[in-house]
Amino acid sequence: xxxxxxxxxxxxxxxxxxxxxxxxxxxxxxxxxxxxxxxxxxxxxxxxxxxxxxxxxxxxxxxxxxxxxxxxxxxxxxxxxxxxxxxxxxxxxxxxxxxxxxxxxxxxxxxxxxxxxxxx
Amino acid sequence: xxxxxxxxxxxxxxxxxxxxxxxxxxxxxxxxxxxxxxxxxxxxxxxxxxxxxxxxxxxxxxxxxxxxxxxxxxxxxxxxxxxxxxxxxxxxxxxxxxxxxxxxxxxxxxxxxxxxxxxxxxxxxxxxxxxxxxxxxxxxxxxxxxxxxxxxxxxxxxxxxxxxxxxxxxxxxxxxxxxxxxxxxxxxxxxxxxxxxxxxxxxxxxxxxxxxxxxxxxxxxxxxxxxxxxxxxxxxxxxxxxxxxxxxxxxxxxxxxxxxxxxxxxxxxxxx
Numbered sequence: 001x002x003x004x005x006x007x008x009x010x011x012x013x014x015x016x017x018x019x020x021x022x023x024x025x026x027x028x029x030x031x032x033x034x035x036x037x038x039x040x041x042x043x044x045x046x047x048x049x050x051x052x053x054x055x056x057x058x059x060x061x062x063x064x065x066x067x068x069x070x071x072x073x074x075x076x077x078x079x080x081x082x083x084x085x086x087x088x089x090x091x092x093x094x095x096x097x098x099x100x101x102x103x104x105x106x107x108x109x110x111x112x113x114x115x116x117x118x119x120x
Numbered sequence: 121x122x123x124x125x126x127x128x129x130x131x132x133x134x135x136x137x138x139x140x141x142x143x144x145x146x147x148x149x150x151x152x153x154x155x156x157x158x159x160x161x162x163x164x165x166x167x168x169x170x171x172x173x174x175x176x177x178x179x180x181x182x183x184x185x186x187x188x189x190x191x192x193x194x195x196x197x198x199x200x201x202x203x204x205x206x207x208x209x210x211x212x213x214x215x216x217x218x219x220x221x222x223x224x225x226x227x228x229x230x231x232x233x234x235x236x237x238x239x240x241x242x243x244x245x246x247x248x249x250x251x252x253x254x255x256x257x258x259x260x261x262x263x264x265x266x267x268x269x270x271x272x273x274x275x276x277x278x279x280x281x282x283x284x285x286x287x288x289x290x291x292x293x294x295x296x297x298x299x300x301x302x303x304x305x306x307x308x309x310x311x312x313x314x315x316x317x318x319x320x321x322x323x324x325x326x327x328x329x330x331x332x333x334x335x336x337x338x339x340x341x342x343x344x345x346x347x348x349x350x351x352x353x354x355x356x357x358x359x360x361x362x363x364x365x366x367x368x369x370x371x372x373x374x375x376x377x378x379x380x381x382x383x384x385x386x387x388x389x390x391x392x
Contacts, residue, residue: 007243010236015188017232017267019221026223034268039303042333043264051226083226085219 026082048078051092058093065106073105124255124288124320125209127175127361129384131376137366138165140373146380147174151363152206154178154198159205166206176206180213183248185258186231187217191244196251203254210320212257212290213248215241215278232267233277245285257288257320260310262298262336274305275313288320291359293349294327294336300349301334307349311356321361324350324383339368342379350386362387 023029025044031037052074056063063070077099083092100106128148133141135156141147142165150169157163157178170176180199183191203211216228231237249256258281260274272280278289291314296307324347326340342364353359362383366376 002239002242007239010239011188011190014232014236014240015220018188018217018229019223021229022220022223022225026225035265039265046264046333046335047225047227054226083224085222085224087224089226 022082026079028079048075051078051083054089055093055096058090059097062093062097062100062106066100069105073100073103124360125175127177127321127363129380129387130175130321130361130363131380132179132363132365132367133166133169133176134367135163135165137370137376138163140370140376141165142168144373144377144380146377146384149175149177149361149363151177151179151212151365152202154180154202154211155182157202157205159198159201162205170206175209177208178202178206178211180211181228182218183213183244184216184218185213185244185248186215186229186237186241187219187244188240189219191248193247193251196248200252200254203252208254210255210257210288211252212259212288212320214259214261215281216261228261230261230263230265230267233270233272233274234267235271238272238277238280241281242284245281245287249285249287255288255320257290259290259292259323260295262292262295262302264302264333266303273309273313274299275310278314282315282318287318289314289318290320290323291353292323292325293353294323294325294342294346294365297343297346297349298327298334298336301329308352311353316357319357319359321363322350322353322359323363323365325365326379337368338365341371341375342382347382347386350383354387354389359387 020032024031024040025047031040055074066073074096077096081095097106101108129146130149130151131141131147133150133152141150152166166176178199183195185191199211214228215231217231218225218228231241281287282289296310299305300307324342325336325338326342327334327336328340364379364383
């Protein structure tokens with residue numbers, strides 16, 4: 001049996017390693033020691049591609065409107081805004097659309113126009 | 121702990137293929153993604169399958185049991201509620217971490233194969249088990265990178281996990297193939313090292329070869345090489361169940377039926 005104090009110490013050491021890896025993969029943090037840089041790149045691209053695909057499925061209208069700009073814009077957004085623990089994929093899709101509007105990449109009056117159209 | 125029920129050949133139930141799953145011949149059991157279901161209002165299709173007596177096994181993707189933090193009991197409770205709602209004999213998640221340092225990777229990340237990581241995983245699994253109404257099976261993941269300073273092989277790591285927690289194993293043969301391709305691990309050594317008497321069932325899935333990397337996409341056909349790893353497993357033990365996972369880019373009913381038939385042929389030793 002392992003006692004509670006030992007597990008707590010193990011948790012702390014593990015937390016540091018896992019956080020370092022996720023910051024490198026998701027938020028352009030420095031590469032953690034001992035990892036193969038090429039493999040880190042492969043993993044980074046795979047995680048980004050998965051996240052981009054989910055946001056595309058959840059917000060097809062935004063992806064369609066951006067067209068060829070969707071991918072580079074999403075990739076720039078993603079590294080600036082890594083997904084926070086506890087956040088939902090839908091919040092990610094909404095935050096990306098908002099980020100695009102703030103950057104002038106999408107029209108800002110979408111909601112108002114939609115309401116105007118609906119009221120007729 | 122009692123033995124595991126015979127499950128047969130199954131498929132992952134997904135809303136996009138609910139009618140397909142209902143009408144396919146030879147579906148002995150299904151899996152549902154626990155996070156996508158609410159115990160209070162199950163999809164009609166899942167209720168129908170239960171009424172037919174098809175076992176429904178909740179499969180979780182978000183417990184982050186290999187994460188450094190104590191397992192989130194809210195997530196465990198939800199998994200348990202779904203298990204009770206569908207009358208499941210067992211639930212599962214992965215040997216992985218999802219969240220760390222305040223970030224969510226959105227994916228099943230491999231854990232370092234160190235004593236520290238194993239001790240934490242064991243503590244988290246025991247806590248989850250105490251809060252679940254049915255046994256827990258844990259699955260090997262596909263890794264695109266290898267942690268440095270591993271102290272145990274993946275098989276040794278899982279063997280010790282089973283010994284210390286009495287959990288069951290869900291062996292994903294597509295992940296074994298992916299790891300062999302991507303990080304050079306040996307599926308046969310893995311199968312030699314794990315306690316096969318604790319095998320609950322097996323996952324099979326398709327993927328795509330991008331030259332330098334094999335991606336376990338669950339959105340492409342199952343490769344013959346993956347069925348080869350299943351055959352290797354079946355030469356050692358008769359698995360209680362084998363389940364096909366398809367999550368996207370859904371093919372015709374006929375194609376899914378033929379993949380299930382190919383799996384059944386390997387399990388019964390009658391492949392061409």
